[in-house]
Amino acid sequence: MVVSAAAFIVVDWGTTNRRAYAIGHDGGVIETVRDANGVLSVARDAYAGEVAAMRARLGDVPVLCAGMVGSTRGWAEVPYVPCPAGIDDLVAKTLWVEPGRTAIVPGVSAGGARSDVMRGEEVQLLGAVAAGLAPPDALLCQPGTHCKWARMEGGRIADFRTTMTGEVFALLRHHSLLGDFLKGDVVDGPAFRDGVAMAGENTLLSDLFGERAAVLTGRRDAADVASRVSGLLIGSDVREQALRPGEPVHILADPALGQLYASAVAAMAAQPIVIDSHAAFLAGITAIWDKIHDR
Amino acid sequence: MVVSAAAFIVVDWGTTNRRAYAIGHDGGVIETVRDANGVLSVARDAYAGEVAAMRARLGDVPVLCAGMVGSTRGWAEVPYVPCPAGIDDLVAKTLWVEPGRTAIVPGVSAGGARSDVMRGEEVQLLGAVAAGLAPPDALLCQPGTHCKWARMEGGRIADFRTTMTGEVFALLRHHSLLGDFLKGDVVDGPAFRDGVAMAGENTLLSDLFGERAAVLTGRRDAADVASRVSGLLIGSDVREQALRPGEPVHILADPALGQLYASAVAAMAAQPIVIDSHAAFLAGITAIWDKIHDR
Structure with missing residues (x-):
C-alpha cells in the first residue's frame, strides 16, 4: 500500500x-x-x-x-x-x-x-493563458513532431493549424537519401539561419536535394546540413503562418527546440516569447x- | 559462347x-x-x-x-x-x-x-534533343524519385534543378502518420487537381497534416487522400519552377506519372508535352x- x-x-x-x-x-x-x-x-x-x-x-x-x-x-x-x-x-x-x-x-x-x-x-495551450504565461488573445506555437499554431481569443482556442515539420525532418533523417547528412546536431548558428533564409524562396522540394548536391560537389560541409535543413523546414513552417511584423508569438517548447523556433520567428521580423511548456501543462x-x- | x-x-x-x-x-x-x-x-x-x-x-x-x-x-x-x-x-x-x-x-x-x-x-535529356523529340532550347522535366528540371540551350544541358518530390511522397507513404491513407492509387481526377490547386497557397507543411485531420473528422474520403497529397506535392514541385504562361514543358516519364505532371503543368497555364523517355534514352x-x- x-x-x-x-x-x-x-x-x-x-x-x-x-x-x-x-x-x-x-x-x-x-x-x-x-x-x-x-x-x-x-x-x-x-x-x-x-x-x-x-x-x-x-x-x-x-x-x-x-x-x-x-x-x-x-x-x-x-x-x-x-x-x-x-x-x-x-x-x-x-x-x-x-x-x-x-x-x-x-x-x-x-x-x-x-x-x-x-x-x-x-491542455498546454489553455494552461498557458490560465497561468498568465500568455495573454488571453495571443498566437501560441507548440513545436514538435506535429507543430501546433493556435490563435487564442478570450482565453479560448479560436482556431489552429498543425504543421508536419518535425515529422518531415525525422522522415528525412531516418529514411531519406539525405539521411546520412542529417545525423548531426541542429544548432542555432549561421547554417540554421541560412536555412531559414532559404525558406523565403518557397522552393523547399528543390532546396532539400540541393543540400545533398552541395556536399557531393564539395561546396558545403556535411556537418552543417542538419542545421541548414532544420532551418529550411522550420523557416518554411514559420513562413506559412504569415506573421505580421512585430507580432508576438508565444512559443511553448523545450529550450533547444524553442530557441530554434524563436530564431526563425525573429528572422521573419515577428517577436518570439519563449514560455515554460511544463508549467503551462x-x-x-x-x-x-x-x-x-x-x- | x-x-x-x-x-x-x-x-x-x-x-x-x-x-x-x-x-x-x-x-x-x-x-x-x-x-x-x-x-x-x-x-x-x-x-x-x-x-x-x-x-x-x-x-x-x-x-x-x-x-x-x-x-x-x-x-x-x-x-x-x-x-x-x-x-x-x-x-x-x-x-x-x-x-x-x-x-x-x-x-x-x-x-x-x-x-x-x-x-x-x-543521357535521356541529351537524347531527347538528339532524337528530335524536344527542340535544342527547351525546358525538360523528368519526374521520378528525384525529379529533374533541365533547361536545354543549343542542345546542351545549360542548368537544372532536382526536386525530391517522389522521395517525399514515398517517405510519407511508407513511414509517416499519413501512411495509412496513402496506400491507394494516385489518379488524375478531381482530388489530384484539388491538391494541385492547394499548392498555390504555399502551405505544404500544414496542408499535409490537414489531409489526415479531414479524414479523422469525417470531412473527406480516405480513398482520395493519396491523389490529393500527390497533387499537392507535384503541384508544389511544378510551382517551384515558376513557369511562364504558355511555356512548353517537355515531360520524359512513364505514361502514368507523365500524365500527373502534364495535368499539374497545364493547371499552371503552361504547355505540357509528354515525350517517349525510353526512345530518348x-x-x-x-x-x-x-x-x-x-x-
Whole structure:
C-alpha cells in the first residue's frame, strides 16, 4: 500500500510516450513517471490495468488523462470539441471511463475551409493563458513532431493549424537519401539561419536535394546540413503562418527546440516569447481538474 | 559462347535497379534485362564480374554504363561534368574502367548560387534533343524519385534543378502518420487537381497534416487522400519552377506519372508535352557511343 500526498494523477498519454504526474493538494508535482507506453504499445483491454499500476505507484487517487488515449487507437474515443474551445468546453465533454475514478479530456478540432485536430496540446495551450504565461488573445506555437499554431481569443482556442515539420525532418533523417547528412546536431548558428533564409524562396522540394548536391560537389560541409535543413523546414513552417511584423508569438517548447523556433520567428521580423511548456501543462490540467471538481 | 548481333551493350545502372540493353548495329534494342542489382547491392570488387555475366548473356561486345555506377558508391568515381554539358563534353570525360571494353559516362553538375547533380538522367535529356523529340532550347522535366528540371540551350544541358518530390511522397507513404491513407492509387481526377490547386497557397507543411485531420473528422474520403497529397506535392514541385504562361514543358516519364505532371503543368497555364523517355534514352546513349567510336 502506497501512502501518498497526491490529490490526483495526471497522464499525458501520447502516441509513443506517456508521462504521469502525481499532483499534490497544493498543485505541485510530487512525482513524475515517464515511459514509452504510448497508445501504440497498449492493447485496448490493457488500459485499466495500466492505470491500476500507476495508482499502485503514485497513489490511489483519481486519474485524469489527456492525449491520444482518447483517440480511436486509445482506451475510448472521446469526440473532438470544436473551436472555439475553452476549459469549460473541455470539462463539459470529459469522458469518465471509470466513473468517479478515471477520466479522459477530449481533443479539439478546427473547421472552416480546412480541417485540423489536436489531442493533448489543448491542455498546454489553455494552461498557458490560465497561468498568465500568455495573454488571453495571443498566437501560441507548440513545436514538435506535429507543430501546433493556435490563435487564442478570450482565453479560448479560436482556431489552429498543425504543421508536419518535425515529422518531415525525422522522415528525412531516418529514411531519406539525405539521411546520412542529417545525423548531426541542429544548432542555432549561421547554417540554421541560412536555412531559414532559404525558406523565403518557397522552393523547399528543390532546396532539400540541393543540400545533398552541395556536399557531393564539395561546396558545403556535411556537418552543417542538419542545421541548414532544420532551418529550411522550420523557416518554411514559420513562413506559412504569415506573421505580421512585430507580432508576438508565444512559443511553448523545450529550450533547444524553442530557441530554434524563436530564431526563425525573429528572422521573419515577428517577436518570439519563449514560455515554460511544463508549467503551462500543469496549469492547464489543474484548471481542468478544479472545474471537474466544482461540478 | 553466345552468338549475338549486338554492337554494344548499354547499362542504365541506378541506385536500386539496373537495366541492360543489347543494341544492334542498326541502333535497335535486341534484348533488355532488368533486375534489382543497383549499386547499393553490388560490392565494389564485384562490378567486373557483373559485367562479364552480362556479356555472357548479351554478347561479347563493349559495354557503356551510365548512372550511379559512376558515383562514390559505384564501380569507380567519374567526376561530374559541369553545365553547360553536351554529348561531346560527356564523351570527353567518359572513363574506361576496362580499356576498350567497358566505359562509364560521367554525370553532370549545376553550379551558380545553388548546387545540383545528376547521374544517368543526362543521357535521356541529351537524347531527347538528339532524337528530335524536344527542340535544342527547351525546358525538360523528368519526374521520378528525384525529379529533374533541365533547361536545354543549343542542345546542351545549360542548368537544372532536382526536386525530391517522389522521395517525399514515398517517405510519407511508407513511414509517416499519413501512411495509412496513402496506400491507394494516385489518379488524375478531381482530388489530384484539388491538391494541385492547394499548392498555390504555399502551405505544404500544414496542408499535409490537414489531409489526415479531414479524414479523422469525417470531412473527406480516405480513398482520395493519396491523389490529393500527390497533387499537392507535384503541384508544389511544378510551382517551384515558376513557369511562364504558355511555356512548353517537355515531360520524359512513364505514361502514368507523365500524365500527373502534364495535368499539374497545364493547371499552371503552361504547355505540357509528354515525350517517349525510353526512345530518348536510347537516342542519347547511341549518340554517345557513336562519338566514342569516332574518336
